[in-house]
Amino acid sequence: MVFLTRTLFAIKELKKPRKYLRSQFLDSVRLHVKGGNGGTGLPKYGGIGGQGGCVYCIGKEKADLKKIMGKLRGKSIVAGHGEDSRKTKIVGNPGSDVQLEVPLGVTVYKEDGNVLGSIDQEDQTVIIARGGPGGKPDNNFLGHFGQTHHIRLDLKLIADIGLVGFPNAGKSSLLKAISRAKPRIADYPFTTIKPNKGIISFSDKRQISIADLPGLIEGAHINVGLGHSFLKHVERTKLLLFIADVKGFQLGPKYPMRSCLETILLLNKELELYNEDMLQKPAILAVNKMDLPGADETLKNIRQAFKNIDSVIETVPEDVRPENVIHFEDIIGISALKRGESIDELKYLLRRRLDDYADETNPDIVDSSKLIRQTRAMIGEKGPKVT
Known part of the structure; x- marks a missing residue:
């Protein structure tokens, strides 16, 4: 009787969802x-x-x-x-x-x-x-x-930047490194089950919002996995930050192993099939885990591939091949866990691209740093460099 009671209690505990899953x-x-x-x-x-x-x-x-x-x-x-x-x-x-x-x-x-x-x-x-x-x-x-x-x-979350990537690509680690957010992080896929929003703060009090959303899987455009629950939040961001694992990604034993380039193109395809207009958003690609052996060579090959994407696209498997390849403003290597210079470089790169986007969409608004440079040029004053 005691054994039966303990067994039933254990089964009840197993059925009870984990705390972070209950607060969806x-x-x-x-x-x-x-x-x-x-x-x-x-x-x-x-x-x-x-x-x-x-x-x-x-x-x-x-x-x-x-x-x-x-x-x-x-x-x-x-x-x-x-x-x-x-x-x-x-x-x-x-x-x-x-x-x-x-x-x-x-x-x-x-x-x-x-x-x-x-x-x-x-x-x-x-x-x-x-x-x-x-x-x-x-x-x-x-x-x-x-x-x-x-x-x-x-x-639909409103954020300046939306992180786009497969599970375990390092999105949550990057959000923690680059902002004040405290997302859940672990060394297994699907750690993020709900959106996290962080704020990137700069010394001049400028703030940029960035959203880490649950990882995509193949078929997200037809609502597989978290599907539309993820993709709709990307619609209201100003800039897309793609994050790819330098080693590539494999969702599970039933899925093929994708190279880093293939994962990027597959992310591209999922966005395209959901809403082709999202490919018109400014985008930056961050290749993560650059501290691993051979990462520099992989990053070099990816940059070269996107320079010659029209010829390279024909060499990748048809099931990951998008009709229209997104244009990346920049391709940068980072190490989210190691932080350091690569994260600082990414922070200021994101800020610069958002400022460029604001100038394009609001031509009547003059950026203060540009105004200072123009004024100094007019009066011939030599002052400290404005960046």
Whole structure:
């Protein structure tokens, strides 16, 4: 009897998921929302009923979809109803609005798939259920019902840089080395099961956000593995940072071993099949684990391959061959675990490329360092070099 009890207890413990798996990242929530009804008018005195309240989302940096789900699961979010008109109060008070705080990067979808709006900035608002108008002469003094929707809040992380790579390529190690984030790191694939967001800080107070997302696997574009849960977060980044293991990658015994070049092209293909527009984003390639023997030669061959990619692409297996090869602004070797100069070089390279991107998209904004150089050139002043 004692043995049976211990066995059953052990089985129960085995079924219990690990703690970090139980607190999963939530990036999609479904809710039922209803605007308030308009108040009834008063025909005898021309009284107007109050407008029904609205339900709206407001962007907040610290909001969390997980808290929204925990608080509102299975409930309807209903705004206040407008007050009826009466002879002692000809115009009824409007119903109270309901404010739903959501994280930045949320897009609100109706049940038919149409977009109600997106929230990308602090305190930006989107009305998701309008209140009904109050009774007045135009509607025979009858208040109307408020809008009713089943909606989906879909979060896509907003970050300057998105890390793209296969499991165990060193994305989390790089995020820890380059920013203040503290991601989970271990020497096995799929350590990252939810997005981590870090901030790269510079001495002049400039900050750049960088997102480490769960590793892709072959077939991610058709939602294999974490699939779309990963890829949708890449859409709102300004720059893609590809990370590849210099040794290549093999997902498991049933999968072929991919060389470093093949893993890069396969990542390219997965992005292309999911959304070809993402290949137009600025991109940098970081080849990781450069402290391993033979790494310098591998990096040299990869750089050479991308210089002659039109001829090289025909030599790789067809199942990893993309139709359109992404253009890398830079190809750099790093060692995320060793840190050191290679990480500092990457930090300033990312900053420079983001500044170049900002200049292209906002030509009216003049970079301060360029302005200083131009001013000194005009007045002939020789000062310290601005980098």
